[in-house]
Amino acid sequence: MQTKALPGFREFYPADLALRTHIFRTWRTVAMRYGFEEYDGPPLEPLELYTAKSGDEIVGQLYNFTDKGGREVALRPEMTPTLARMVAARANGLKKPIRWFSIPQLFRYERQQRGRLREHFQLNCDLIGEPGPLGDAEIIALALDVVRAFGLGPSDVRVRLSDRRVLHALLLGAGVTEPQLPDAYEAVDKIERMERGALAQRLIAAGVSTEAAEGVFAVAALRGLAAVEAALAKVPGGPAAGASLRRVVDALAAMGLADFVEVDLTIVRGLAYYTGTVFELFDAGRTLRAICGGGRYDDLLEALGGVALPALGFGMGDVVLAELLRERGLVPADTSSIDVFLAAITEADLPHVLALAHELRDAGFRAEYALGAQAVGKQLKLADARNARFAVVIGPDDRARGEVVIKDLAGKGQAGVPRDRALERLSEMVRN
RNA sequence: GUGGUUGUAGCUCAAUCGGUUAGAGCGCCGGACUGUGGCUCCUGAGGUUGCGGGUUCAAGUCCCGUCAGCCACCCCA
Numbered sequence: 189m190q191t192k193a194l195p196g197f198r199e200f201y202p203a204d205l206a207l208r209t210h211i212f213r214t215w216r217t218v219a220m221r222y223g224f225e226e227y228d229g230p231p232l233e234p235l236e237l238y239t240a241k242s243g244d245e246i247v248g249q250l251y252n253f254t255d256k257g258g259r260e261v262a263l264r265p266e267m268t269p270t271l272a273r274m275v276a277a278r279a280n281g282l283k284k285p286i287r288w289f290s291i292p293q294l295f296r297y298e299r300q301q302r303g304r305l306r307e308h309f310q311l312n313c314d315l316i317g318e319p320g321p322l323g324d325a326e327i328i329a330l331a332l333d334v335v336r337a338f339g340l341g342p343s344d345v346r347v348r349l350s351d352r353r354v355l356h357a358l359l360l361g362a363g364v365t366e367p368q369l370p371d372a373y374e375a376v377d378k379i380e381r382m383e384r385g386a387l388a389q390r391l392i393a394a395g396v397s398t399e400a401a402e403g404v405f406a407v408a409a410l411r412g413l414a415a416v417e418a419a420l421a422k423v424p425g426g427p428a429a430g431a432s433l434r435r436v437v438d439a440l441a442a443m444g445l446a447d448f449v450e451v452d453l454t455i456v457r458g459l460a461y462y463t464g465t466v467f468e469l470f471d472a473g474r475t476l477r478a479i480c481g482g483g484r485y486d487d488l489l490e491a492l493g494g495v496a497l498p499a500l501g502f503g504m505g506d507v508v509l510a511e512l513l514r515e516r517g518l519v520p521a522d523t524s525s526i527d528v529f530l531a532a533i534t535e536a537d538l539p540h541v542l543a544l545a546h547e548l549r550d551a552g553f554r555a556e557y558a559l560g561a562q563a564v565g566k567q568l569k570l571a572d573a574r575n576a577r578f579a580v581v582i583g584p585d586d587r588a589r590g591e592v593v594i595k596d597l598a599g600k601g602q603a604g605v606p607r608d609r610a611l612e613r614l615s616e617m618v619r620n
Numbered sequence: 621g622u623g624g625u626u627g628u629a630g631c632u633c634a635a636u637c638g639g640u641u642a643g644a645g646c647g648c649c650g651g652a653c654u655g656u657g658g659c660u661c662c663u664g665a666g667g668u669u670g671c672g673g674g675u676u677c678a679a680g681u682c683c684c685g686u687c688a689g690c691c692a693c694c695c696c697a
Contacts, residue, residue, distance in 0.1 A: 192670095195688070238697080248621080249695070266697040296697085299621075302690070381693095461697085481696085503697085533655055568657035576657095583655055597657070 196298075196306025203522065207513070208309070210520055211338075211506050212291055215311040218334045219289040222326070224313055227288050229270035231295075235260040237269045240492075251295045251306075263295035267312045267503070268485075269492050275316055276493025284317030284497075303477040303508045313482075314501030316489065321432045324465040324484060324500060325439030331469055331480050331502050332440075332448050338509070339518045342447035342472070345479065349467045350455040351433040352483075354416060355407070358453070361423025362403025368396050372404050377456035379408040413437050413451045436465060457481055461488045465500065471512050479512065480504035525575030527618050529597075530557040531567035533583030540582050544592065547611055553618065571597060578617060580610065 193199050200208060216226065235252050252262035264270060267290055275286060290312045300306055313330055315323050328347060335345045355376065356369070364372045371394035375387050384405065391401040410416050413434065420426030433451070440449050457466045466483035470476070482502025490496040513519050528548055532541045541557050548555040556574060558567045564581065571579045581593040581602075592610050594617070595602035605613045 192688080249697085268697070294697090296695095298695070300689090301692090304696085457696090478696090529657095531656080563654055564656050565653055566657090570657085572657045579657080581656070585655080593655090595656075602656080 194306070196300040198305065198307065206522065207510055207519055208506060211509060211513075212309070214337050215289075215291060215334060215504075218337050219311070219313055219330065221333070222287065222313075222330045224287040224289040224330075227271075227274065227290050228292065229264075229267070229274060229290070231264055231293060232261050233264050233270065235262045237273070238262055238265060249296050249298055251297050264292060265294055265296045267292045267294070267310070268314075268488065268501070271312070271314060272489050272492035275489065275497070276495040279493075279495040279497065282317075285323065286314075286316040288316070289313040303511060305507060309506040311504040311506075312501060314499060316499040317497050318500075319486070319498040321435035321465075322439055323498075324432070324436045325443070327482065327500055327502060328436070328440060328465075328467055329443050329445060331467075331482065331504060332445050334504065335469060335479065335509075338513060340512070340516065344472055344512070344516055345448065345469055346450050346472055347448050347467050347469050348450050348452040348455045349433070349436065349465070350451070350453045351430070351436075351465050352462055353429045353464055354420065354433055355453050355456075357423055357426050357429035358407045358410075358416075358419055359404060361419075361426065362407055363400035364396055364404060368394055368400075372396065373456050375401075375404055376408045376454055379405070379454050408454050410453055411451065416451055416453065432464060457483055461485045461491075463487055467502070469504070471515075476511055477508050479508050522575070525577065526554040526556050527576070528553055528555045528578045528580055528614060529567070529571030529574060529576035530555065530580045530582065531564055531571070532557070532561070533564055533581065535561050536584065537582045537587065540587065540592075541580075544580065544582070544607075544610060548614065551611060551615070553614065568597075578614060580614075 198204070219226070235247070235250070238250060239247060250262045250265055252260065255261050270292075271288070271290070275282065275288075291309055292312065293307060293309050295307050297306060298304070311334070313327060315327050328349070332345075332347060355373070359369060359372045359376075360366070368391075371391060375391055378387060388398075388401050388405075391404060392398065396404070407419070410419055417427075417430055417434070420430040437446075437449060437451065440446060455466055455468045457468065462483040463486045464484035467481070468478045469480035470478050480502055482500065484498070484500035486498040486500075489499050510519075528545075530541045530545050530548075532538045538561070545555045545557050556571075556576070558570060568579060576597055579595040579597055581595060583593075586592055586604060587607075589604065590607055591604040592607055593602055594605050594610065594613060596617070
């Protein structure tokens, strides 16, 4: 082995690609059930598309370089800026709400870990131009129906649901000041990964009072809509801030998806651009990274594309999803079988094999034959290894009778069939 | 980017205290089997022990470096 694939980049051997294809097909099928249309954009973009909004520090995690024309460019690390530009360019001509999805390959220059490579594919679904909570429920339901379509249920996957407006109201109510909010968000986000004492120290260092820090922890500990609403009832503007969350939860329940939903305010999703609902899909055992994350970003399209449209969406990567499917035994069995394998007894039979094989392929069958004179046993061995359903054997005796032998490789029967009825007969047998 | 840990055949693994030609199963090639596959048996190919250096009479084994995988940070668009 002289050269290997670059770290964090994958090679897809046939079995791997079969799984990837299964994932893509399921993604497309479910997205289209929701009326989403597929789009795509360039995998290579101007660097400033990503730095303009997020600043230069993001460059450390981008695959970027100077192209031969002297342009600063980057492999796309996310789809949203491209989407924002595309939507903005034709915003006036697009019927709202816009339902679009894409399956981009995304790149990030980072030390890889399990479930986190330097390249992955991600289902992106976005709903643009709809401000109401039914839109939020719709996008979450889509994410859930995608995992359901893979055979995953509430015992495998849950959605943790939060709302920035709820968190905002509760944190202010707990005595956190506006300038301290980013630090409070970070503390809530890290509550499960860091020690309570260390977090409290950080908050206090940021100027949060001891009392307010306790309040932050109390907010982070809330679980379930009832507990959250009870807390909201005690803070200024709380009930109004919680109205959307309630409607989202109710809508998901009406869809029969209540078993998947956990209201949990520790889902913060970065700190950047989410403005309302935020959610994350994760495996129920909590051993893997998040399968999917998303939320509402009502201000982002204006910031990126100059068009003020409310929007929300999610991204679901193929890496963690594939791990979960493997773990749960939900990877479909190898379907690489062919329909018919043709075997020639003697060299003189080969032209007849070629002729029938071509007829079969023209008719849409998956057909293969040995590329050289071989013993029949050996040819059938190959047919078996290929998972062929049927074998056709053509020999001098059969040809003398104007027949070919059709053999059922799964069962054990075989029968002579007139040559001119072979195609017809195989069609019946493959279809059954 | 930081710290820890692990690298032996295509895959899963073995190799005693540092000891002679690095083995096994699966898979792959071929044969037993020139008009019939799966099973079985036999045979063969396949290794710079990740790479480089060091210690030693002797290194898969010990030491250093490096690369890669994994784990925890960082980050998560």
